[in-house]
Amino acid sequence: MFDRIDYQGLFGWNRVKPTDTEIILTASEIDVMIIQQETGRLAIALPKGDSILPQKVCDAIHFMSLFLLVCI
Numbered sequence: 001m002f003d004r005i006d007y008q009g010l011f012g013w014n015r016v017k018p019t020d021t022e023i024i025l026t027a028s029e030i031d032v033m034i035i036q037q038e039t040g041r042l043a044i045a046l047p048k049g050d051s052i053l054p055q056k057v058c059d060a061i062h063f064m065s066l067f068l069l070v071c072i
Helices: 029-039 055-060
Strands: 022-026 043-045 047-050 066-070
Touching (some): 022 029, 029 043
Parallel strands (some): 022 043
């Protein structure tokens, strides 16, 4: 089930829609902006960089069929 709760700290979460099937996870906000600008793909930044993947993020994206973790 898609939850429209504002996930504080998940930069880019406001662009996620229930119909989205792919997402790119990054460690920083700048990576999100670069990915979205250069590829047009949906990306969000993890709240504490690439060292922690909170359970709330896993729960929030469980409906995606493909997700990539990009650490630049």
